[in-house]
């Protein structure tokens with residue numbers, strides 16, 4: 001039985017990855033930070049009593065800003081694999097708390113690598129680092145692959161760039177099996193509620209349920225390569241099973257705009273929308289609602305743009321070329337964009353209809 005440590009186990013990816021590894025018969029340890037209210041909802045379905053002898057999932061308090069807890073934990077567990085997923089992962093929020101983001105998203109990775117080195121576990125532990133397509137910023141090259149130069153555009157992306165190169169440096173300097181997964185956006189019903197996909201699926205459900213009139217958004221013209229988190233955690237595992245440590249782009253190879261996402265999401269409820277205006281004056285109105293069950297009026301404004309959701313510097317388009325992973329890891333995403341959006345809407349509908 002292999003043992004894995006997942007930092008960020010309470011997040012979207014951590015929850016899917018823990019479930020995936022438990023199915024592969026791993027013993028799974030997760031680092032969770034202390035919060036004043038429960039932060040383990042995403043893993044409730046796989047959590048069992050720690051005193052149950054068959055239990056293979058254990059949570060430990062710790063924090064990416066606290067070297068001592070990381071060293072102590074890695075020493076105690078001595079895992080075969082570490083998946084470093086913990087991060088302050090919201091790009092827009094990173095402009096408000098850049099120093100904290102550097103501490104967690106950049107130095108946090110250094111702390112993990114140093115813990116492994118100090119404990120002389122370089123030969124035993126493989127490390128996966130949650131790198132990101134945000135590293136590319138407004139890249140000159142579309143699509144982006146492992147050779148595309150990085151041009152980070154936010155404190156989040158700059159911190160992740162530090163982590164990216166620290167992983168490469170420790171691999172080259174100390175021969176640690178350390179890899180970057182450069183993952184493009186991936187979503188799911190467990191996506192955080194302030195990321196644009198989930199913000200939109202929840203708001204549209206609330207609009208058709210008559211609980212909300214419209215949704216306020218930022219840049220509607222940004223494009224992202226959206227995949228399903230379930231497909232992407234499988235790639236993380238495959239990256240650590242490959243014969244040598246390398247860096248990998250994981251993406252679907254298709255990009256859509258925020259407007260595409262809105263149009264598709266409304267169409268799930270048989271509502272047609274139309275966009276009017278530009279920039280901060282852009283909005284979407286209903287042109288047709290084919291389902292009489294919903295109290296939606298023709299010409300109702302359902303989307304408005306607000307400056308507060310614009311970023312000081314935006315990444316306009318991300319589109320990934322994951323040919324390397326498809327060829328060498330035999331990884332291909334199973335989910336199509338439409339299926340992903342439908343799954344998120346259905347899940348939100350079931351959650352919100354009785355609220």
Ligand code: NAP
Nearest residue numbers: 008010011012013063064085086087089130132183185186
């Ligand atoms: P997420 O849902 O925001 O989860 C982040 C996790 O990190 C949560 O468990 C969070 O704990 C934990 N965390 C934050 N600060 C911490 C700290 N100081 N100490 C310990 N734990 C801390 O993010 P995700 O979508 O699962 O993404 C996982 C990783 O992949 C992140 O590093 C993200 O930057 C990266 N990434 C994500 C995507 C994507 O599209 N999802 C794409 C590329 C890369 P709480 O639950 O207590 O908040």
Ligand code: G4F
Nearest residue numbers: 089091132133134184185194195196197217218219222309
């Ligand atoms: O959903 P988002 O906040 O995700 P973003 O910024 O692409 O970052 C996510 O993916 C990265 C991988 O590329 C991860 F590294 C990162 O951790 C995170 O998971 O925004 C997507 C796009 C942006 O262009 C944003 O400007 O949607 C645009 N947008 C427009 N209105 C909005 C909104 N984003 C948010 N969150 N909220 C809005 O109201």
